[in-house]
Amino acid sequence: MAGTASAGPAQPWGELLALAHDETGERALLERLLELWCGAHGAASAALYLDRGESVEPVAAVGRGLLEVMSAEALREAQPGRLRLPGGWLVFSPPGSGGAGGGDPLPLLFASALKSARLRHELKEQQFQVNYRIVELEALYDVGLAVAATLDLDPLSEEVLLRAVSLLDARRGALYILEDGRYRLDSTLGGEAGHWLAADDPALAAFLAGGEAPADLLPGVRHLLGVPILFEQNPRGMLVVGDKESRRGVGPFLPGDRRTLGLFANQAAIALENARLHLRALEQERLEREMHVAAEIQRRILPKGPLEVPGFQLAGWNRPARQVGGDYYDMFHTPAGRFGLVVGDVSGKGIPAALMVSTLHSALRLMLDHTEFGPALLERLNRHILESSTPNKFITMLLAEVNPRTASLRYLNAGHNSGFLLRSRGELDELPSGGVPLGLLPGSRYLMRESVLEPADLLCLYSDGITEAESPKDEEFGNDRLIDLLRRHREAPLNDVLEAIRREVGQHTQGLPQGDDQTVVLLRRDPE
């Protein structure tokens, strides 16, 4: 309360006019008018209140002793006297002082002041609402920028939640992300919230469609509003706010609030999708790095060049269908002064097959150092592969050993396709298929066969990626084309033969993606 009630014998119109001309002197003018009213009616104090429905707002007051009335109900129960005016109340003390003043123009001035105050208040309120709509638009714009600027989901989900809670005047909120068929609480503002919610809960689905909220969603909250976070119609999460605030407490949300919350949910959906794609890209990048390392390891397993053996020429080539493959070949000297060559094919492709190749390579090299070439070698290798591989994984392999002094050839086949021995005179001998693949059955037995390499004989071991390479008409390259090719290039340098195989298989498949790993090993005894 300001000022002191004092009444002059005559209304100081000049002073009042001066106050009315001063744009900032409206309250002073009203206080002066109240002082005049007090003087005219014998009141010690008076105040003017604007009626705002459920509450009243003090506009101006003079004197002391009036209550700080803030509600209409409190005003009715207040001890001071009161005079109803259009748009408000004139309250005064002592109660009996407000005697009738016939022809008193002051109440008219008070009514006019109250009308002015109401208009000013409404204008201020409208300006506030307009500004707040701008804040809402700016918030959506800022969240959009934030979503575009970062792929880190944690700060984004908090940003979305805080903006939604503040713009909807909610007291509480929570953002859930759908994971493995359940909603996981990712961000929350205020109080308890369920950490996991079953996505298939019918009550939750009904709530997200606009129905009643499940009781345990935000315990203690009376009014809930929630919307699904959808990306391309697929649920990715849920945004929930609780208890809309006003100056009088909390209440239900307004119909337009669902739309606003939905706009924030859309931004959250984009953020979630971006983060998911980013994680997938990172995972892909990690896998590619690992594949690159695996491919390098596999390249190191394969021979770096042909084995040097006087009187013989050797060459090998391998092309995996993916970065790493399940084919294997090797050329090596044995402790007994002989040399060997092997072609193997692990069932499957990719990393699992490459790991088996690595196992096969290590085991075979170790066993060759300590085990005589023969069926026992393969039987021991079979046991090792069986113990170290997963079920349904197996390896076909053709292993051969040559005595360079006698040119005798011994070989063992574990379920691999036939080898071709093209004699110098043009006949073809097969190193027949047979035997059980390694790692398939315990106690497998193997048969060792023998032959002799004549001068200029050409031995070709290969994997089925060569003979089963398919044309666009689903026709396999086949054994016949390979044998024909070997005949045509029987006397060519081995690297030229390998190049011819690559070229003609490529011509056969006509650029179709390579379906299987491809491996060839060639051995030729020098002509006499």
Place this chain on the structure above:
Amino acid sequence: MTESLNVTVDRRDGLAVIYTEGYINNQGGEEIARVAYKLIDEGFKVLLLNLGGTKIVNSIGISILIEIIEKMIEISGRLGFCCLTPTIEKTFHIMGLAQYAPIFSDEASAVAQLRA
């Protein structure tokens, strides 16, 4: 995060700094107003609201802050804000609070300029 607001005050020779931590909503705003009006009653005419611990303000909280600003204008006092998040600072500019209560990036410069 909690929806409640903690308010603490540091009185410094005619100037009081009000620190907030939490959500400035209806309850939080009323608490700030209660503290601010108490300081005014104590005779403080320069107030600084340090919102460094506040990440979120709603429209009810803003309307109460506007009332505090109006009260400060009424008593010819000075009110300033400092340490706002970019989001809250932008909101205060749009809502017109910055027009009547200066915004400072840090407390030291705010205190220095409000005292000047």
